Amino acid sequence: MTTAGRYFYGLGRRKTAIARVRLYPGNGAITVNGKDASDLFRRPEQRRLIEEPLRHTGLQSSFSAQVRCSGGGVNGWAGAIRLGIARALLASDETLRRPLRQAGMLTRDPRAKERKKPGLKRARKAPQYTKR
Numbered sequence: 625m626t627t628a629g630r631y632f633y634g635l636g637r638r639k640t641a642i643a644r645v646r647l648y649p650g651n652g653a654i655t656v657n658g659k660d661a662s663d664l665f666r667r668p669e670q671r672r673l674i675e676e677p678l679r680h681t682g683l684q685s686s687f688s689a690q691v692r693c694s695g696g697g698v699n700g701w702a703g704a705i706r707l708g709i710a711r712a713l714l715a716s717d718e719t720l721r722r723p724l725r726q727a728g729m730l731t732r733d734p735r736a737k738e739r740k741k742p743g744l745k746r747a748r749k750a751p752q753y754t755k756r
Contacts, residue, residue, distance in 0.1 A: 631690075632716040636708030639736050641696030645708030647716060650688025652678065656705065657693055670702040677710040677729050681720050687713075703733055 631646040654661040654674060665671045678684040689709055693701045710729040713720050724730050738747035745751060 632712040634708040634710065634712030634715060636704040636706065636711065636732075638703030638707065638733055639696050639700040641700030641704040642694050643701060643704035643708040644692040645705065645712045646690045647687045647709065647712040648690065649686065652684045652686075652688060654689045654691065654705075656691045656701070661691075665698060665702060670698065673702045674705045674709065676706055676727075677713055677724060680727050680729070681713060681723060683713065687716075707732060 629648065631648045634645040634647070636643040636645060656664050661674060662671060665674065675684060678687060678689075689705075689712075691705055691708065693704065696704070706729060710724050714724060714730065721730070740747055743750075
């Protein structure tokens with residue numbers, strides 16, 4: 625994939641993962657950190673998730689994506705890439721806002737790991753209570 629020419633940029637975040645997405649006119653290939661997306665994302669749910677914005681708008685064969693991911697794990701990466709691609713599609717064509725919004729692809733997933741509280745074993749798990 626060539627990096628010369630105009631591209632559309634979108635930033636996606638999920639948990640602690642950050643995905644920087646560049647959409648180029650192309651054939652639908654998605655490259656993540658220099659590797660093919662199907663090599664990195666083995667599970668079909670993850671591949672479906674990252675291709676969802678392009679498939680939902682019917683542009684899967686019109687754009688190729690080049691993605692830089694950092695932080696988190698592959699599940700976080702998949703969610704971050706989905707949001708990044710949706711935002712890049714929005715930058716390419718503002719009329720896609722309504723279908724992407726209705727499908728929930730422009731909303732950042734706020735769920736993240738809860739911090740550990742003092743006096744507890746984990747975020748919510750308390751030490752076992754003993755009566756005697």
